[in-house]
Amino acid sequence: xxxxxEKVWNAHAVRTLPSGQTQLFVGLHLVHEVTSPQAFDMLRQxxxxxxxxxxxxATVDHIVxxxxxxxPFIDLTAEEMTTALERNCRQYxxxxxxxxxxxxxxxxxxxxxxxxxxxxxxxxxxxCGDSHTSTHGALGAIAFGIGTSQVRDVLASQTLAMDxxxxxxxxxxxxxxxxxxxxxxxxxxxxxxxxxxxxxYAYEYGGSTxxxxxIDERMTICNMSIEGxxxxxxxxxxxxxxxxxxxxxxxxxxDAWDRAVAWWKSLASDPDATYDDHVVINAxxxxxxxxxxxNPSQSVGVSEPISTKDQEAxxxxxxxxxxxxxxxKIDVAFIGSCTNGRLSDLxxxxxFVKGRHVAxxxxxLVVPGSQEVRRQAEAKGLDKIFTAAGFEWRGAGCSMCxxxxxxxxxxxxxxxxxxxxxxxxxxxxxxGRTMLMSPVMVAAAAIAGEVTDVRLMLEEVTA
Amino acid sequence: MAPITVVTGRALPLRGNxxxxxxxxxxxxxxxxxxxxxxxxxxEDDRKDNPSHPFNNAAYQGASLLVVNENFGCGSSRExxxxxxxxxxxxAIVGESFSEIFRGxxxxxxxxxxxxxxxxxxKLQAHIEQHPDVVVTADLSTGRxxxxxxxxxxxxxxxxxxxxLTDKWNPTAMLLxxxxxxxxxxxxxxxxxxx
Ligand code: SF4
Numbered sequence: 001x002x003x004x005x006e007k008v009w010n011a012h013a014v015r016t017l018p019s020g021q022t023q024l025f026v027g028l029h030l031v032h033e034v035t036s037p038q039a040f041d042m043l044r045q046x047x048x049x050x051x052x053x054x055x056x057x058a059t060v061d062h063i064v065x066x067x068x069x070x071x072p073f074i075d076l077t078a079e080e081m082t083t084a085l086e087r088n089c090r091q092y093x094x095x096x097x098x099x100x101x102x103x104x105x106x107x108x109x110x111x112x113x114x115x116x117x118x119x120x121x122x123x124x125x126x127x128c129g130d131s132h133t134s135t136h137g138a139l140g141a142i143a144f145g146i147g148t149s150q151v152r153d154v155l156a157s158q159t160l161a162m163d164x165x166x167x168x169x170x171x172x173x174x175x176x177x178x179x180x181x182x183x184x185x186x187x188x189x190x191x192x193x194x195x196x197x198x199x200x201y202a203y204e205y206g207g208s209t210x211x212x213x214x215i216d217e218r219m220t221i222c223n224m225s226i227e228g229x230x231x232x233x234x235x236x237x238x239x240x241x242x243x244x245x246x247x248x249x250x251x252x253x254x255d256a257w258d259r260a261v262a263w264w265k266s267l268a269s270d271p272d273a274t275y276d277d278h279v280v281i282n283a284x285x286x287x288x289x290x291x292x293x294x295n296p297s298q299s300v301g302v303s304e305p306i307s308t309k310d311q312e313a314x315x316x317x318x319x320x321x322x323x324x325x326x327x328x329k330i331d332v333a334f335i336g337s338c339t340n341g342r343l344s345d346l347x348x349x350x351x352f353v354k355g356r357h358v359a360x361x362x363x364x365l366v367v368p369g370s371q372e373v374r375r376q377a378e379a380k381g382l383d384k385i386f387t388a389a390g391f392e393w394r395g396a397g398c399s400m401c402x403x404x405x406x407x408x409x410x411x412x413x414x415x416x417x418x419x420x421x422x423x424x425x426x427x428x429x430x431x432g433r434t435m436l437m438s439p440v441m442v443a444a445a446a447i448a449g450e451v452t453d454v455r456l457m458l459e460e461v462t463a
Numbered sequence: 464m465a466p467i468t469v470v471t472g473r474a475l476p477l478r479g480n481x482x483x484x485x486x487x488x489x490x491x492x493x494x495x496x497x498x499x500x501x502x503x504x505x506x507e508d509d510r511k512d513n514p515s516h517p518f519n520n521a522a523y524q525g526a527s528l529l530v531v532n533e534n535f536g537c538g539s540s541r542e543x544x545x546x547x548x549x550x551x552x553x554x555a556i557v558g559e560s561f562s563e564i565f566r567g568x569x570x571x572x573x574x575x576x577x578x579x580x581x582x583x584x585x586k587l588q589a590h591i592e593q594h595p596d597v598v599v600t601a602d603l604s605t606g607r608x609x610x611x612x613x614x615x616x617x618x619x620x621x622x623x624x625x626x627x628l629t630d631k632w633n634p635t636a637m638l639l640x641x642x643x644x645x646x647x648x649x650x651x652x653x654x655x656x657x658x
Contacts (some may be wrong), residue, residue: 011651011652012648012652013648014644014645014648015641015644017631017634017637017638018625018626018629018631018637019622019623019625019626019631019632019634019637020621020622020625020626021622021626021634023637023638023644023645025645025648025649025652027652027654027655034493034494034541035540035541035542037496037497038496038497038498038542041496041497046635048635048639051645052649055655062493063494077494077495078494080496081494081495081496084496121654123654124654129540129542130539130540131538131539131540131564145540145564146540146564146567147540147541147542147545147564147567147568147571148542148543148546148568149542149568149571149572149633150567150568150571152635153571153634153635153638156635156638156639157635157638157639157642157645158645158649159638159645160638161634161637161638163620163622195481195534195537196481196533196534196537196560196562199534199560199562199563200563226564227538229534229537229562229563231563231564252654252657252658256657256658257658259653259658260653260654260658263653263654263658295481295483295537312479402485402490402539403490403491404490404491404493404494421483421485421538421539423483423485423486423538424485424486424508424509425485425486425489425508426485426490428490428491430489430508430511430512431512
């Protein structure tokens with residue numbers, strides 16, 4: 001019996017290409033300023049046009065400054081890249097959620113605004129020139145990152161040449177302990193299966209822990225599938241999915257809504273679906289998890305010692321084998337990104353931060369994932385809680401997740417970060433060091449001035 | 464386009480697992496609206512950090528093949544990484560394993576990524592390190608990779624191999640052929656019609 005992956009794949013398969021690959025129709029194409037300008041140029045060079053401009057949506061996220069979005073940007077390259085996207089969208093009739101003064105107010109990280117606007121829906125195939133496109137699978141879509149030449153292909157034909165994937169069911173069961181979040185679950189999965197364990201697979205996440213998660217939490221999980229090598233990650237759509245989508249701007253309305261829900265329900269993996277592989281994880285064993293190395297599988301529970309033979313990673317990070325991560329002094333704390341820059345992430349962190357203060361030597365940033373997240377957070381007064389505690393409250397964008405804007409590490413600073421990649425140099429300084437963890441653990445590190453077990457501080461509150 | 468049947472030239476052995484695309488092409492070089500000039504920045508931070516990095520080694524300048532280890536090109540989907548390598552002169556890569564997105568991006572640029580067994584990669588890397596002038600030949604139809612008297616068996620996914628051999632490796636034209644089929648598929652999808 002088929003999985004959701006197979007059902008969605010088959011519904012979108014146009015035919016088998018002479019290369020043996022499948023030509024797959026792309027239901028939603030998301031575009032941002034970094035990986036698209038060359039694709040539009042290739043389109044023009046060949047005299048092609050955009051096949052389905054109404055199925056393509058664009059935003060500016062990677063290079064936007066987050067201190068002020070006033071145009072023109074001070075960074076002239078950022079301004080040029082934004083202008084190029086504006087021009088391309090105008091020429092081909094593509095809806096753009098732009099930053100700046102005359103904007104729609106909907107700009108944000110592409111993987112935050114897709115679900116937020118109801119563009120992301122169950123059963124869709126979604127492509128974007130960005131590897132974290134897997135995020136959208138949290139709503140039961142088959143969503144994958146592509147390169148710029150493939151962005152050109154989707155623009156020109158609304159289709160892609162793809163090889164099918166196998167499906168690995170990852171079941172997480174049980175109740176998460178206090179202080180343990182979706183981020184810890186996905187870091188644990190990647191630690192267990194490795195950074196290339198998912199190559200050739202789509203990850204289907206299920207089990208009681210995932211069933212009990214909010215859509216935001218499921219997005220955190222699906223987001224990092226790619227860090228485990230899986231191009232696609234998804235959760236079968238359920239009542240939570242439908243409740244999340246209902247009433248959103250691009251979601252179906254009226255009678256169409258009921259027909260949509262009926263179709264979406266029919267797409268979930270059959271109860272007796274067969275999988276190429278099956279992995280079971282016990283949620284109760286998961287601790288707050290922190291990366292100590294230079295790829296996202298190099299993590300430990302906060303109370304565990306590092307155990308490794310990877311000297312390169314230890315040297316780069318300045319750790320020794322057997323050391324614990326708790327107590328590592330940090331310089332920067334970053335809460336944001338498409339992994340953990342949504343409203344619920346900020347709420348959770350703010351609840352912890354309230355009444356506390358950032359350690360004097362720490363630069364702490366909160367960067368909402370979208371303008372909408374920012375507005376909602378401000379309506380709830382979260383900005384005041386963060387700024388009173390000594391965090392900077394910023395505009396929406398990718399910011400220090402990859403540091404293509406002015407938010408960067410300096411020298412070999414250590415950052416406690418809620419983002420998804422701890423690669424060498426990822427946060428803007430070639431020698432900068434990144435430790436990935438949940439937003440609440442980032443908040444705890446900001447306050448303590450060092451990596452710390454948030455559970456000890458939670459006890460302080462309840463005691 | 465032309466079929467790609469064989470890639471020949473000197474080779475560059477690059478040791479290390481999980482060399483991600485942030486290292487191949489750091490994000491600050493993505494701030495441009497073209498791919499021009501990316502060859503100058505390939506592995507820039509690693510090269511600065513390590514003067515004896517193979518990409519700094521005079522003996523390997525002008526190499527056409529790259530021999531790598533596990534999960535090469537993992538991380539970000541940035542095509543800037545294979546674009547930079549291609550512009551630097553790399554026309555084929557042989558490795559233990561690749562990230563899928565990187566391998567796909569390279570394929571559409573006409574750069575085949577062969578996989579080979581760990582022990583065979585070690586043999587190739589060691590041989591090239593001892594004989595940087597050796598001419599390496601990667602044959603797409605047989606999958607054989609030869610470096611002097613070392614020959615190892617490499618593999619390409621069958622579809623990708625056939626696409627290279629029959630000059631169908633750049634898919635756009637194929638995707639646009641018989642376009643009515645695409646429209647028919649779209650029309651059958653409930654959401655395209657607004658349910
Ligand atoms: S937040 Fe980070 S990972 Fe997400 S899209 Fe932006 S740069 Fe990529």
